[in-house]
Amino acid sequence: MKVLRTVAELRQWSREERKGGNTVGLVPTMGALHAGHASLIRAAKAECGKVAVSVFVNPTQFGPNEDYAVYPRTFDVDCALAEAHGADVVFAPTVEELYPAGATTFVEVEGLSSRLDGASRPGHFRGVATVVSKLLIAAEPDRAFFGQKDAAQVAVLRRMVTDLRFAAEIVVCPIVRESDGLALSSRNRYLSPAERTQALALSRIIHQTEALFAAGERSTGALIEAARVAFSAAPEIRVDYIELVDWATLEPGPTAAPGNLFAVAAWVGATRLIDNTILG
Numbered sequence: 684m685k686v687l688r689t690v691a692e693l694r695q696w697s698r699e700e701r702k703g704g705n706t707v708g709l710v711p712t713m714g715a716l717h718a719g720h721a722s723l724i725r726a727a728k729a730e731c732g733k734v735a736v737s738v739f740v741n742p743t744q745f746g747p748n749e750d751y752a753v754y755p756r757t758f759d760v761d762c763a764l765a766e767a768h769g770a771d772v773v774f775a776p777t778v779e780e781l782y783p784a785g786a787t788t789f790v791e792v793e794g795l796s797s798r799l800d801g802a803s804r805p806g807h808f809r810g811v812a813t814v815v816s817k818l819l820i821a822a823e824p825d826r827a828f829f830g831q832k833d834a835a836q837v838a839v840l841r842r843m844v845t846d847l848r849f850a851a852e853i854v855v856c857p858i859v860r861e862s863d864g865l866a867l868s869s870r871n872r873y874l875s876p877a878e879r880t881q882a883l884a885l886s887r888i889i890h891q892t893e894a895l896f897a898a899g900e901r902s903t904g905a906l907i908e909a910a911r912v913a914f915s916a917a918p919e920i921r922v923d924y925i926e927l928v929d930w931a932t933l934e935p936g937p938t939a940a941p942g943n944l945f946a947v948a949a950w951v952g953a954t955r956l957i958d959n960t961i962l963g
């Protein structure tokens with residue numbers, strides 16, 4: 684497996700592979716890879732001849748008081764995991780490579796970017812849309828693989844790929860969970876053992892909402908209120924949002940329908956966690 688550091692190297696690799704008859708899959712990540720990332724890499728390998736995994740902690744998607752400086756960086760382990768699951772290339776640029784000195788160009792997906800995580804993390808989706816654009820322009824993939832774990836991000840990127848007529852197809856992979864339900868996240872390693880237990884409230888509430896929906900509850904207000912009540916039984920957790928929205932527009936409606944996104948974000952100690960389900 685090759686490690687590439689520059690956009691020019693990645694573009695040349697991708698073009699050569701495509702000229703040779705391969706399709707190219709791209710798996711964007713911020714590193715600190717876990718089994719959730721591994722599932723994306725395996726999906727990419729199953730659908731594409733060659734797979735590039737990007738490992739880049741993107742400064743522009745972090746707010747000023749967020750965890751950019753301390754975000755886990757485990758590059759050697761990441762490379763071993765990526766290779767073990769079928770990556771052909773790891774793309775690991777420097778910040779200066781993706782943001783040349785004096786860079787002032789950003790991609791803004793209006794409207795969607797201020798919903799859900801975008802509401803509590805101003806500028807977050809602008810950073811995500813910008814870096815994913817740069818990666819799509821550099822790698823020219825046939826398909827790019829993202830996790831449903833970041834469901835609002837998926838909505839933003841689908842809109843962006845449509846609006847900018849990117850050639851890449853967006854593929855969304857299911858949420859990978861621990862056996863007790865906790866959605867895998869690079870930030871789970873911030874949790875103390877006590878917080879790790881408290882964090883189970885998120886997946887419990889996701890499951891509860893799925894069960895209420897399956898039992899026929901269709902009132903958005905009732906489903907959100909039931910989740911709020913369940914969170915109040917876990918007072919050590921601070922809810923950021925509980926949302927039930929159309930997955931494409933991220934707009935709420937009075938009635939829940941199959942395909943809608945139910946998503947939660949909550950602070951467990953100093954760690955902000957997210958989880959979601961697509962209803963039905």
Ligand code: AMP
Nearest residue numbers: 712713714719829830832833858859867
């Ligand atoms: P990150 O490194 O956190 O930016 O995530 C890179 C990609 O992996 C994103 O598309 C995430 O949605 C995806 N991902 C993160 N956690 C999981 C998970 N538990 N299951 C599936 N995909 C995930």
